[in-house]
Amino acid sequence: MIMVGGVDMHNLLETIMRIVNTVVEEEPLPLNIIEASHFWTYYIAVMDSIAFEEAGLNISDDTELKQLLKESESLCLKQAHHIEQIMRENGIKLPRVSEPKPFTDSKxxxxxxxxTGEELSNGLAIKFASMASFGATAATMSIRADVRKMWMGFLVEVLTFDIKLKSTMRKREWLNMPPAYKPA
Known part of the structure; x- marks a missing residue:
């Protein structure tokens, strides 16, 4: 259970997905140019995140951070494969992305x-903030219900991981906290 401000985030995210799942189209429309663009752009972002995670796994000796990097990489690979499949099915050319990083012993x-752990975790946090923001935008701009549902599912996955990441960052004092807002 992930609590934020007294709210069980897992239940909240599940409720949102149940609402999204109630919308069914009889026959999906073809992808439009905006939906195709969102797939293309998000795919690049996810593949870039995978390259960062692979590099981080080569650099870090921190067991807890390596576990987060592995979880993040697994999530990004799953989303990348899903998007790749949709892009291929719809004739969308895959963009050039970073090559996989070979394993190297950090020593x-x-x-x-x-x-450092702080630099790696904050880099990962920025990537996930970007993915969450872009996924939410793509969901709200999608015309097709199945595409909107996919983006909402991605958003739930990204936010769930991000909550875990930020919790670890706070515990390890890696989180770059902005100063408190004090109006004049």
Missing amino acids: YIPEGVKL
């Missing part, structure tokens, strides 16, 4: 070159 990477 062979000089200390001055390695990103």
